[in-house]
Amino acid sequence: DGGITQSPKYLFRKEGQNVTLSCEQNLNHDAMYWYRQDPGQGLRLIYYSQIVNDFQKGDIAEGYSVSREKKESFPLTVTSAQKNPTAFYLCASSPMGMSNQPQHFGDGTRLSIL
Amino acid sequence: GQQVMQIPQYQHVQEGEDFTTYCNSSTTLSNIQWYKQRPGGHPVFLIQLVKSGEVKKQKRLTFQFGEAKKNSSLHITATQTTDVGTYFCAGYSTLTFGKGTMLLVSP
Numbered sequence: 001d002g003g004i005t006q007s008p009k010y011l012f013r014k015e016g017q018n019v020t021l022s023c024e025q026n027l028n029h030d031a032m033y034w035y036r037q038d039p040g041q042g043l044r045l046i047y048y049s050q051i052v053n054d055f056q057k058g059d060i061a062e063g064y065s066v067s068r069e070k071k072e073s074f075p076l077t078v079t080s081a082q083k084n085p086t087a088f089y090l091c092a093s094s095p096m097g098m099s100n101q102p103q104h105f106g107d108g109t110r111l112s113i114l
Numbered sequence: 115g116q117q118v119m120q121i122p123q124y125q126h127v128q129e130g131e132d133f134t135t136y137c138n139s140s141t142t143l144s145n146i147q148w149y150k151q152r153p154g155g156h157p158v159f160l161i162q163l164v165k166s167g168e169v170k171k172q173k174r175l176t177f178q179f180g181e182a183k184k185n186s187s188l189h190i191t192a193t194q195t196t197d198v199g200t201y202f203c204a205g206y207s208t209l210t211f212g213k214g215t216m217l218l219v220s221p
Contacts, residue, residue, distance in 0.1 A: 042202060042213035090156060100145045102159035
């Protein structure tokens with residue numbers, strides 16, 4: 001079955017701690033995205049990558065970092081600089097980046113502060 | 115930058131009533147996509163509109179793209195409880211999602 005796998009489903013962070021959210025896809029898609037969703041809000045773009053070893057900041061990149069060393073993987077690190085990290089994080093992919101192709105989403109990771 | 119506004123934010127209907135959500139962009143869009151997110155789930159792609167004035171139907175759902183390619187609508191005829199969820203539009207010139215319309219349907 002092709003799809004996007006996000007892990008863990010729930011994650012708790014202590015103050016001052018960095019945490020990394022995993023996103024893996026086996027759809028052979030070139031582009032991958034990270035979104036943050038807060039209650040009553042839409043999806044806000046954190047980072048996106050259109051090709052391996054390249055990524056661009058989205059609208060709310062401050063306090064986050066990413067890497068794209070492999071086509072299948074696009075991990076997101078929530079750093080201690082992100083002062084309000086509690087949110088639902090969604091990873092998505094599409095065959096090509098920033099184009100007219102639909103995005104496929106993972107099941108998301110809910111991050112909370114302890 | 116590009117802004118995509120979606121209204122209403124929330125709507126509660128009785129089963130069988132119709133429902134419409136509207137999406138308006140501050141800039142001309144190259145295309146617009148619609149997604150549905152069930153409670154506790156992730157967004158799922160519904161449809162994409164590309165042409166000015168385009169209308170597409172999926173069973174009870176009708177999607178329209180405005181002539182100026184700056185607005186779009188999703189209309190559901192005779193809602194069912196399975197229609198419950200949040201409907202998002204996503205406009206492409208840059209990649210921007212609306213805040214979504216949450217639909218609640220009472221039996």
